[in-house]
Amino acid sequence: MSRARESHLPRYLEIAEELEASIRRGDLGEGELLPGELELAKRWSVNRHTVGRALNHLQQMGLVARVKGHGTHVRPPRLDYRIADQVSFTAMFEAVGARVRKQPPTIHAARADATLATLMRIPVGEELVGVRNGSAVGGSPLSWGVGYFREAVLPGVADLLAGFRGSTSELFRSVYGIELFRAQTRFEVQPAEPEAAAQLRVAIGFPLFKVEKLDTLSDGTPAVWGLSYFRSDAVRFDVQTRPIITVGA
Amino acid sequence: MSRARESHLPRYLEIAEELEASIRRGDLGEGELLPGELELAKRWSVNRHTVGRALNHLQQMGLVARVKGHGTHVRPPRLDYRIADQVSFTAMFEAVGARVRKQPPTIHAARADATLATLMRIPVGEELVGVRNGSAVGGSPLSWGVGYFREAVLPGVADLLAGFRGSTSELFRSVYGIELFRAQTRFEVQPAEPEAAAQLRVAIGFPLFKVEKLDTLSDGTPAVWGLSYFRSDAVRFDVQTRPIITVGA
DNA sequence: AAGTGGTCTAGACCACCTT
DNA sequence: AGGTGGTCTAGACCACTTC
Numbered sequence: 001m002s003r004a005r006e007s008h009l010p011r012y013l014e015i016a017e018e019l020e021a022s023i024r025r026g027d028l029g030e031g032e033l034l035p036g037e038l039e040l041a042k043r044w045s046v047n048r049h050t051v052g053r054a055l056n057h058l059q060q061m062g063l064v065a066r067v068k069g070h071g072t073h074v075r076p077p078r079l080d081y082r083i084a085d086q087v088s089f090t091a092m093f094e095a096v097g098a099r100v101r102k103q104p105p106t107i108h109a110a111r112a113d114a115t116l117a118t119l120m121r122i123p124v125g126e127e128l129v130g131v132r133n134g135s136a137v138g139g140s141p142l143s144w145g146v147g148y149f150r151e152a153v154l155p156g157v158a159d160l161l162a163g164f165r166g167s168t169s170e171l172f173r174s175v176y177g178i179e180l181f182r183a184q185t186r187f188e189v190q191p192a193e194p195e196a197a198a199q200l201r202v203a204i205g206f207p208l209f210k211v212e213k214l215d216t217l218s219d220g221t222p223a224v225w226g227l228s229y230f231r232s233d234a235v236r237f238d239v240q241t242r243p244i245i246t247v248g249a
Numbered sequence: 250m251s252r253a254r255e256s257h258l259p260r261y262l263e264i265a266e267e268l269e270a271s272i273r274r275g276d277l278g279e280g281e282l283l284p285g286e287l288e289l290a291k292r293w294s295v296n297r298h299t300v301g302r303a304l305n306h307l308q309q310m311g312l313v314a315r316v317k318g319h320g321t322h323v324r325p326p327r328l329d330y331r332i333a334d335q336v337s338f339t340a341m342f343e344a345v346g347a348r349v350r351k352q353p354p355t356i357h358a359a360r361a362d363a364t365l366a367t368l369m370r371i372p373v374g375e376e377l378v379g380v381r382n383g384s385a386v387g388g389s390p391l392s393w394g395v396g397y398f399r400e401a402v403l404p405g406v407a408d409l410l411a412g413f414r415g416s417t418s419e420l421f422r423s424v425y426g427i428e429l430f431r432a433q434t435r436f437e438v439q440p441a442e443p444e445a446a447a448q449l450r451v452a453i454g455f456p457l458f459k460v461e462k463l464d465t466l467s468d469g470t471p472a473v474w475g476l477s478y479f480r481s482d483a484v485r486f487d488v489q490t491r492p493i494i495t496v497g498a
Numbered sequence: 499a500a501g502t503g504g505t506c507t508a509g510a511c512c513a514c515c516t517t
Numbered sequence: 518a519g520g521t522g523g524t525c526t527a528g529a530c531c532a533c534t535t536c
Contacts (some may be wrong), residue, residue, distance in 0.1 A: 009443065010453065036521060047507050057454055060440040068522045069515030078437070085490045123497035124420040174393070183491040187436050188327070189456050189481035191309040192504060194258065204262065205306055207438050220494035232438035232456070236478040239488050241334045245469035248372035259524060285502060296526045317503045318533035452504070
């Protein structure tokens with residue numbers, strides 16, 4: 001492959017690279033606030049919009065976070081969201097020492113419409129319990145979404161979940177004596193809509209992971225379906241589909 | 250002027266929604282070119298940059314694609330990239346009737362450095378065959394990346410792959426009599442760097458799926474590791490970790 | 499040559515968060 | 518009240534694709 005020209009990089013990318021270098025060098029520590037757009041613009045003798053673009057690029061790289069009215073600060077590295085057939089959201093992040101905060105969920109009765117019935121592979125009209133929830137790790141919002149639990153499989157689940165902020169895996173294990181398994185996970189990228197943007201404290205249009213999941217009982221019976229949006233600057237997903245052997249030395 | 254609007258939605262989102270509606274209605278057919286920014290700006294009496302933002306938003310939603318010097322056209326719906334423990338990229342998309350075109354791969358000898366050895370779970374210094382490749386579906390670029398094949402597990406793989414553009418799953422099955430299994434897949438979102446942007450025909454900064462995969466033999470022995478970038482407007486990933494039963498009716 | 503979208507400047511107003 | 522980033526306008530220049 002010939003690499004003839006690579007000299008004329010856009011100015012905002014040059015600035016982004018300089019800022020990236022100084023973050024990686026450690027000139028700017030984790031959580032530290034960067035100067036505002038106006039001051040940075042003066043530093044490179046460019047317009048405010050040009051450094052703004054550089055900062056937006058760095059945000060999509062996961063290096064900084066921008067909050068309107070507050071400023072731009074250095075982000076910690078992305079979290080690893082590990083998914084295998086057995087998963088506990090809470091246990092996984094606590095194992096890494098991350099401080100997880102779940103919002104108290106909002107619960108409502110629901111029934112499977114045509115779309116939901118297809119996604120969950122259950123009959124139309126079945127009784128469900130809908131749960132709106134959100135999570136934050138290390139003080140920064142991570143996810144926001146909704147889940148649907150089958151009342152037929154998890155009787156009385158609405159009362160169980162009301163106000164509950166712990167690990168649902170443990171809850172179901174102790175109350176029903178069952179284990180849930182991740183059967184299917186779908187990943188998509190979507191720009192943040194106004195409501196999701198507000199919940200996750202990102203600007204409208206910021207790229208989000210849209211994740212749809214289906215959890216089943218051990219025999220493959222569908223039990224829970226969920227749709228969540230995750231900040232793409234805060235997380236990376238790691239899905240295990242088979243065991244791996246480590247070779248040699 | 251009269252900004253006495255009671256909708257607190259940004260103007261560019263209102264325009265994006267109107268365009269979205271007319272695409273979903275079918276006023277604009279798949280593949281059809283939209284008017285240029287200047288004409289659209291006249292239509293809504295706004296600046297060119299405002300409609301530009303609306304179009305960029307629609308592109309991130311996967312509804313349109315923008316190509317510099319060419320224009321903005323309506324995209325087909327996102328492809329479903331189904332991943333289970335047994336996968337064939339080629340077979341999967343051909344099953345959906347999509348026309349897959351793989352670029353002839355570029356091959357080079359390589360050795361596992363510390364990073365690669367950790368990722369592949371093999372000893373440092375092991376002999377590998379590096380393969381740069383790209384794919385397009387339905388005439389639009391989809392992925393671009395690099396793969397590393399273990400010479401010890403797939404002897405003579407460099408010669409096999411040189412100029413080969415078919416299904417590698419089938420190739421390995423017929424030549425070595427082995428089946429490869431997807432063991433691990435990592436998903437991350439990254440803004441397009443200049444080189445990836447050029448290969449995938451998107452603007453610099455456009456959000457891409459960064460996908461790392463590890464394929465193994467049936468006993469879990471690592472065989473192939475790969476890193477690919479996928480256009481996030483063109484694809485959605487669907488990972489199956491367990492079988493699912495369909496209930497009722 | 500004409501048209502397209504990408505970049506950069508310049509200035510304005512605003513909503514939001516902190517003090 | 519002061520500072521932050523988000524939005525919108527306006528105009529300019531450019532690289533790229535297509536004719």
